[in-house]
Amino acid sequence: MKKIYYLQTCDTCRRIMKELDFSGFEKQEIKTEPITAKQLDEMKKLSGSYEALFSRRAKKYKEMGLKDENLSEKDFQHYILNDYTFLKRPVIIDGNQIFIGNEKKNLAALALHLEKN
Incomplete structure (x- = not known):
């Protein structure tokens, strides 16, 4: 699967999508097409945790006031699914x-990965 989850109103997302070649990638704008629990679980499997996402x-x-709380993996999952x-x-x-x-560092690794593939 080749997929990019992005936000159309985010200048940084738009810049990255202009700079790198995402032809062949399915694009999902997360404000107009919210991510599903299944999609989030797939991301979690690859990343290792909901916190990483x-x-x-x-x-x-x-x-x-979430910065003052001790959030669990279940909390991270809940907040991501309920608000893009x-x-x-x-x-x-x-x-x-x-x-x-x-x-x-992440974008440099991504650029290198895209060049190789």
Whole structure:
């Protein structure tokens, strides 16, 4: 499976999608087409945890006081499924490889992976 989960209104997602070649990837805009529990579980299998997929940069993270709570894996799963802003993005899946978020190190690994494949 080749898939990218992104947010159309996110400048960073748009920039990444312009800079890298995602031809052949299925694209899912998570605001208009929310991720399903099954999709999230597939991402969790590849990433190792729901926490790895959870964005602490989301405005609601602070607004809801979540930064002061000790969140469990079940909590991370719940918040991601109930509000697209909690998914760290973009999430790119290529076969059994997953790339989460927009950190420079992650994007460099993604670019290298795309060049090889």
